[in-house]
Amino acid sequence: MFDKILIANRGEIALRVLRACKELGISTVAVHSTADADAMHVRLADESVCIGPPPSKDSYLNVPALLAACEITGADAVHPGYGFLSENARFAEILAEHNLHFIGPKAEHIRLMGDKIEAKKTAKRLGIPVVPGSDGGVSSDDDAMAIAKSIGFPVLVKAAAGGGGRGMKVAQTPDDLMLALSTASNEAKSAFGDASVYLEKYLQKPRHIEIQILGDGRGGAIHLGERDCSLQRRHQKVWEEGPSPVLAAAARAKIGETCAKAMRDMKYLGVGTIEFLYEDGEFYFIEMNTRIQVEHPVTESITDIDLVLEQIRIAAGGDLPAKQEEIAIIGHAIECRVNAENPQTFRPSPGRITQFHPPGGLGVRIDSAVYQGYVIPPYYDSLVGKLIVHGKTRAECLMRLRRALDEMVVDGIETTLPLFRALVRETDIINGDYHIHWLEQYLAGQPLDGKAP
Numbered sequence: 001m002f003d004k005i006l007i008a009n010r011g012e013i014a015l016r017v018l019r020a021c022k023e024l025g026i027s028t029v030a031v032h033s034t035a036d037a038d039a040m041h042v043r044l045a046d047e048s049v050c051i052g053p054p055p056s057k058d059s060y061l062n063v064p065a066l067l068a069a070c071e072i073t074g075a076d077a078v079h080p081g082y083g084f085l086s087e088n089a090r091f092a093e094i095l096a097e098h099n100l101h102f103i104g105p106k107a108e109h110i111r112l113m114g115d116k117i118e119a120k121k122t123a124k125r126l127g128i129p130v131v132p133g134s135d136g137g138v139s140s141d142d143d144a145m146a147i148a149k150s151i152g153f154p155v156l157v158k159a160a161a162g163g164g165g166r167g168m169k170v171a172q173t174p175d176d177l178m179l180a181l182s183t184a185s186n187e188a189k190s191a192f193g194d195a196s197v198y199l200e201k202y203l204q205k206p207r208h209i210e211i212q213i214l215g216d217g218r219g220g221a222i223h224l225g226e227r228d229c230s231l232q233r234r235h236q237k238v239w240e241e242g243p244s245p246v247l248a249a250a251a252r253a254k255i256g257e258t259c260a261k262a263m264r265d266m267k268y269l270g271v272g273t274i275e276f277l278y279e280d281g282e283f284y285f286i287e288m289n290t291r292i293q294v295e296h297p298v299t300e301s302i303t304d305i306d307l308v309l310e311q312i313r314i315a316a317g318g319d320l321p322a323k324q325e326e327i328a329i330i331g332h333a334i335e336c337r338v339n340a341e342n343p344q345t346f347r348p349s350p351g352r353i354t355q356f357h358p359p360g361g362l363g364v365r366i367d368s369a370v371y372q373g374y375v376i377p378p379y380y381d382s383l384v385g386k387l388i389v390h391g392k393t394r395a396e397c398l399m400r401l402r403r404a405l406d407e408m409v410v411d412g413i414e415t416t417l418p419l420f421r422a423l424v425r426e427t428d429i430i431n432g433d434y435h436i437h438w439l440e441q442y443l444a445g446q447p448l449d450g451k452a453p
Helices: 011-023 040-044 063-073 089-097 107-114 116-125 141-151 174-192 249-266 296-303 307-315 394-407 417-423 438-443
Strands: 004-007 027-033 047-052 077-079 155-159 168-171 197-201 207-216 221-233 236-242 269-279 282-289 332-339 355-357 364-367 383-391 409-411
Touching (some): 011 027, 011 040, 027 063, 063 089, 107 282, 141 174, 155 174, 174 197, 221 249, 221 296, 236 417, 249 269, 296 307, 296 364, 383 394
Parallel strands (some): 004 027
Antiparallel strands (some): 155 197, 207 269, 221 236, 236 332
16 A cells, blocks of 8 residues: 555645545645635645645646655655546656656556547457447538538537647538638647547437446456436536436446446556546447546445555455445435636636535535635635435435535635536436536526427
8 A cells, every 4th residue: 555645636635535545544745826825725635735836837747846845745645636637647657757657557557548539449459339430530611511420410529639629620510611620620639739530420419427437457447337427518517416217227338338448458446536427328428537426425425436446455455345146226425516606707706705604414425625714715616515325216416415415604705506406407407308508508598498509
């Protein structure tokens, strides 16, 4: 087991990793920018190191500063959390060159799955179903038009590198395609330094379903059920639940085993998530995330497996926590991402939290690093905290969530709490009848009939 782990992140995920380390009896090093000097993970860690000024590129993305922090504290492993350097293959290689353990997958797998075109080819080779589209990057406009016509409009133009919804454009008709190609390509170039794009069939009203997997790096892998993350805004998840309201146990077992088998074949190490679009009973691979995800508590709630703790244990050479047949889906869990944003316009609302009261009671969990008097800085993600609620059934879970949302107090800043209080009372949400465009249509006041926006 590791002696000392440096947590190369901030906010709630840094605190989450710290908790797992403490439970394993491992010493912790918190790193922070000058803006995060008062952060909770900094207060609670055994040691802390300031690694630079507020901008991420000068602190949390500053690899030499992180290496220096490892050197001066004697840390022997680094946990990257999510975001920042968590899916940076070169960072994993640099750590290895300095005899430091990266708590995450092998660099080759991060690299492979980080390029969406290569990821799609790999998924196809490993027997994972994929969305119809181009086999690789499109080289010319004529090439793109021929592919688009063969798979049928509407089509989605996507950046090969990237994520977070940038470099993605929908072309409803042949007339729209050229503009979508040039816009997506330019966006991708400026955001990721890579202009290559590929085409996919644009599904009209799919759900976003993802499978959580865990691999030991030696050819063993299990899946831990699915999460439904269909409530999104600008391709960013807002509400996640597990199990999905639309997936039967047989379909879960089938897609789960497909993913687990692919990970066994790859000899994948650690946690990972394989994301799909799901429509008319069919799964279509979108991408794989080679890290712990924001919504991991949903899976923890319904499987009773501590994913971050297992991630650390497996990285240190440990075995998988259970055999596949021992994994049971227990009840239902929902996570709401409460952000410091205006609930209607989503304009960021950094500032001081004057009152903070987290809800409690059976089946209620808050993953948050804020406290009364804490100032949310303007430089980073606006997450206040994640409210995760678990119940024996989905109906119980929804009632508990309604109660917990009404109980939660965050004053001094604007938050998205009013939006969640409205959503949990919407008939479509109560019935589990929604898709990936539902929320944007709801916010725009459009009829929620599943037509493409």
